[in-house]
Amino acid sequence: MKHFEANFDGLVGSTHNYAGLSFGNVASLNNAALTSNPKAAAKQGLQKAKSLADLGMVQGVLAPQERPDLYTLRRIGFSGSDTEVLQKAAQQAPALLNACCSASSMWIANAATVSPSADTRDGKVHFTPANLVDKLHRSIEPVTTGKILQATFNNDRHFRHHQHLPEHTSFGDEGAANHTRLCSEYGHAGVELFVYGQQATNPSAVKPTKYPARQTLEASQAVARLHQLDDESCVFMQQNPGVIDQGVFHNDVISVGNQNVLFYHEQAFLNTDAKFDEIRRKMSSDMHFVKVSTDQVSIDDAVRSYLFNTQIITLPSGEMAIIAPTNCQENPAVFAYLNELVTLGTPIKQVRYYDVKQSMQNGGGPACLRLRVAMNEQEVEAVNQNTLMNNALFTRLNTWVDKHYRDQLTVNDLADPQLIIESRTALDELTQILKLGSVYQFQK
């Protein structure tokens, strides 16, 4: 049977804006209060997704969340009509309104952790939505994320959906951004590498001092248990707290893997040698650890360019390609490195650049915008086919964006009640395009 790694990209929501919500994420803080362009953001994302489909990859899309999130605003005491709720929040608690308006679900790598059927004891693909408890604006995502995942992977024979972990910092979980599956072939059992930032139940363990470590070891272990993974197919590795304190808020900002390749910065991890030995021992095939040294690319350049927030994909020809943001072309050290990388004899033979600047300005590169789901042919057939990218869906979604999205949005605009109508009208139409059923609260 054939096996694929499908990428599901998060569609950008119509309230995409720059509110400076993510402490520890340098781009989010530096670009706070910039005017955003939701239409361009959504189109940049669609273009990347379509380009991967055109390369012969299995590519899907995942629906965004409903924002403004009036349910959360009501839950914290704002009352009256929808317009009144929005306007009272804008006057009395603008920071809370901003949190309830973020389009952050577009960074779908944080939506969930996914384990393919080749790794799990029951032979199903397992999904656990991430609780994202470290950031208020993201902590309101998991329930709807679960509904969207269930409407997209809607077949009990092949897909198993878990509830998100308990909403406490001990179980801080940021999903696939801190999870990399290594394997020889997508359909063979692999090693699931969980990278965590701190141990919640061991106060003496080392952790960052300036910025938060969003992922805990306890959360990673819980996901591995839920997904029915054997100890022999898991590796738990700590991210270097020193790089978290320099703005590396997720592991996918400092390393990325695909099949038997792990592309990483030399400062990415703690106990690198011992942990790489464990990976080698648990893998049934050879690994390529492609190391980038600080001399080649500094941590600062890695964070600015998102060299490691690239996607490494295996093309139908068997060659691997790196999908990079154009920011990597614009950074001289990183561009020089990538030009050299394809000549080094590693499996990575090509680099392709995409403009995802609207997302990058909030700290989200190509890899943040996609959730990987390795599947066999039968599983791909069991996916909601209306979510899979092709010419027709690309045209349909571009038309949908043109019809419903603004080309300018500032933080001050978030109090505009018209946004509620625009967002709901757009999402109602989207659920029909993708045939998702009623996944949003306003549709109940």
Ligand SMILES: N=C(N)NCCC[C@H](NC(=O)CCC(=O)O)C(=O)O
């Ligand atoms: N690395 C991965 N996988 N994802 C990137 C997530 C970026 C996101 N930015 C934001 O949420 C900024 C929103 C704002 O400031 O308006 C975050 O920090 O959680």
